[in-house]
Amino acid sequence: xxxxxxxxxxxxxxxxxxxxxxxxxxxxxxxxxxxxxxxxxxxxxxxxxxxxxxxxxxxxxxxxxxxxxxxxxxxxxxxxxxxxxxxxxxxxxxxxxxxxxxxxxxxxxxxxxxxxxxxxxxxxxxxx
Amino acid sequence: xxxxxxxxxxxxxxxxxxxxxxxxxxxxxxxxxxxxxxxxxxxxxxxxxxxxxxxxxxxxxxxxxxxxxxxxxxxxxxxxxxxxxxxxxxxxxxxxxxxxxxxxxxxxxxxxxxxxxxxxxxxxxxxxxxxxxxxxxxxxxxxxxxxxxxxxxxxxxxxxxxxxxxxxxxxxxxxxxxxxxxxxxxxxxxxxxxxxxxxxxxxxxxxxxxxxxxxxxxxxxxxxxxxxxxxxxxxxxxxxxxxxxxxxxxxxxxxxxxxxxxxxxxxxxxxxxxxxxxxxxxxxxxxxxxxxxxxxxxxx
Numbered sequence: 001x002x003x004x005x006x007x008x009x010x011x012x013x014x015x016x017x018x019x020x021x022x023x024x025x026x027x028x029x030x031x032x033x034x035x036x037x038x039x040x041x042x043x044x045x046x047x048x049x050x051x052x053x054x055x056x057x058x059x060x061x062x063x064x065x066x067x068x069x070x071x072x073x074x075x076x077x078x079x080x081x082x083x084x085x086x087x088x089x090x091x092x093x094x095x096x097x098x099x100x101x102x103x104x105x106x107x108x109x110x111x112x113x114x115x116x117x118x119x120x121x122x123x124x125x126x127x128x
Numbered sequence: 129x130x131x132x133x134x135x136x137x138x139x140x141x142x143x144x145x146x147x148x149x150x151x152x153x154x155x156x157x158x159x160x161x162x163x164x165x166x167x168x169x170x171x172x173x174x175x176x177x178x179x180x181x182x183x184x185x186x187x188x189x190x191x192x193x194x195x196x197x198x199x200x201x202x203x204x205x206x207x208x209x210x211x212x213x214x215x216x217x218x219x220x221x222x223x224x225x226x227x228x229x230x231x232x233x234x235x236x237x238x239x240x241x242x243x244x245x246x247x248x249x250x251x252x253x254x255x256x257x258x259x260x261x262x263x264x265x266x267x268x269x270x271x272x273x274x275x276x277x278x279x280x281x282x283x284x285x286x287x288x289x290x291x292x293x294x295x296x297x298x299x300x301x302x303x304x305x306x307x308x309x310x311x312x313x314x315x316x317x318x319x320x321x322x323x324x325x326x327x328x329x330x331x332x333x334x335x336x337x338x339x340x341x342x343x344x345x346x347x348x349x350x351x352x353x354x355x356x357x358x359x360x361x362x363x364x365x366x367x368x369x370x371x372x373x374x375x376x377x378x379x380x381x382x383x384x385x386x387x388x389x390x391x392x393x394x395x396x397x398x399x400x401x402x403x404x405x406x407x408x409x410x411x412x413x414x415x416x417x418x419x420x421x422x423x424x425x426x427x428x
Contacts, residue, residue: 074289078326085289106327112254112288115218118329118387 035060037096044086044109045069047116056126061098067091073120074111083110099126167275168407170199170206170241173353174373176251177235178217178228184376184389187397192235194422195374195403200240206405207274209241212353212371213249213285213318215261222260225252229264245272249318249354250285258286269296271303277412278307281316284332290319291333301341312412313348320352320370322363328387330355339363349415356389357400358419369417372402398422 035057042064043050056062066075068086075095076083082097099105109120175192185191199209216228229252236244246265253261258268268283280303284292292300307313315321321335321342332338342348349367356373357380376389377400393399402421409416 072288076326108327108329110290110326110329110333112218112250112285112290114220114255115251117218117250121386 037061037063040064042066042075043069044073044075044120046071046114047119049107049109049120049122052122054122054124056099056124058099058102058126058128061096064095066093066095071113072111073109073113075107076110077105077107077124079105085111099124102126102128165275165411166407166409167207168204168405169274170202170209171212171351171353171371171404171406172199172209172374173212173371173403174214174249174356174375175211175232176214176217176373176375177232178219178224179375183392185392185401188375191398191401191422192232192374193238194398196235196238198420198422199403200238202405205241207241208243208245209236209239210245210281210316210351211236211247212316212351213247214251214353214373215246215249216252217375218251218255220255222256225256225260226263229260233264245279245281245316247281247316247318248283248285250288250290253283253286254288254290257288258283261286269299275408275412277312277314277408279314279316282321282338284317284319284321284335289333290329290331292335292338297334297337297341300338304341304345307345309344310346312408313342313345314406314408314415315342315348315350317350317352319354320361320368321350322361322368324355324359324361324370325381328381330381339366342366347413351404351406358404367415369404371404372400372419372421374401374403374422377401 038060040054040062044066045068064075066086068089070089073086074083075086075093077097080097080099082095084093084095086093103126105124105126107122107124109117113120172195177192179185180188182188215232216225219225219228248258248261248268253268261268268286270281272279280300282292282300283296284290287293319332320330321332321338324330343364343366346365349369351369351371353371355370356376356378357370358372359370361368378387379390390400402419405418405420407416408414
């Protein structure tokens with residue numbers, strides 16, 4: 001592989017992996033910009049999350065920073081196969097995922113927290 | 129996801145299960161009791177004693193009693209009654225929790241049949257890891273044998289994370305290791321052991337591990353509650369049947385945006401509420417189910 005083709009191959013791999021980086025190519029700087037991770041803060045208490053609906057962008061990584069205000073709760077997004085215990089009140093739990101489909105997806109508490117545990121839920125709305 | 133009744137019957141036929149839902153009197157007409165090794169039991173589930181929203185069930189104080197009268201009125205009495213959890217509606221107050229559990233025990237004592245098997249649901253047990261339940265009803269998991277059929281009652285609710293846990297799974301594996309793979313086995317649980325709908329918390333965290341342990345057994349059937357409606361599902365050759373509630377029905381999976389109780393219909397009081405008879409025939413190798421919806425007059 002000559003140097004030029006090796007350089008093209010590397011650029012292609014960089015884009016395919018969605019990595020952020022820059023290359024000097026013939027004096028022009030190219031930036032392969034990857035979606036920046038979005039941070040979403042969420043609190044949970046008996047018997048609700050602080051947000052009922054959260055809009056997400058397809059393919060943009062998100063980190064949900066969740067804190068319980070009272071008792072241990074769970075945070076689960078079954079459609080994206082992510083979940084976490086939100087154990088100690090005041091201690092932040094982070095959940096990372098990248099929505100790979102558009103649509104509406106339920107997030108819910110999956111640790112029984114009391115009488116109206118079933119009401120502790122919300123929706124991610126993922127748009128293209 | 130659940131399957132419709134026609135599909136279930138097709139699948140169930142492979143597993144040697146007879147499904148007789150919606151045919152009142154079916155089992156009796158088949159000459160139940162002709163053989164000493166045939167028997168039936170009643171499944172009562174999701175009583176939620178202590179729930180008190182009249183918009184959801186204006187007869188919240190009377191529905192369980194109506195079911196008990198209906199069971200007592202059966203032309204033949206079951207060999208035993210199983211309560212598959214959520215005997216009470218959850219409360220933060222430990223004294224009130226015990227009061228409700230005690231009241232359920234008192235009302236259940238009104239049943240003619242005295243062989244009663246109680247299991248917890250998360251509303252009974254998840255806030256204190258089953259402590260109060262055990263004070264009234266004993267172990268939260270157990271096995272028993274009846275006329276050649278082995279019964280296993282699992283606890284997937286005392287852990288608020290809705291897991292069976294490795295220790296219980298080892299207990300289950302040890303029990304199953306002593307069974308013939310052709311022996312009739314009935315498994316009882318509160319929550320579904322399979323992922324019926326995790327988006328509505330209708331699952332058991334490590335239920336797949338339990339199903340894997342159960343899979344080698346050719347004549348095994350699971351009965352559970354939790355979802356407040358009749359549902360029939362196959363994992364391989366194993367049939368899973370959920371029962372109706374005796375307090376409020378819940379919607380079919382994803383049939384509405386939220387898993388909120390179906391509203392009371394004055395035109396059809398007690399709609400969606402009821403209990404179930406389970407017959408075991410042919411030395412436990414055939415299972416027949418008969419749903420008993422409540423009506424304003426009692427069980428249909």
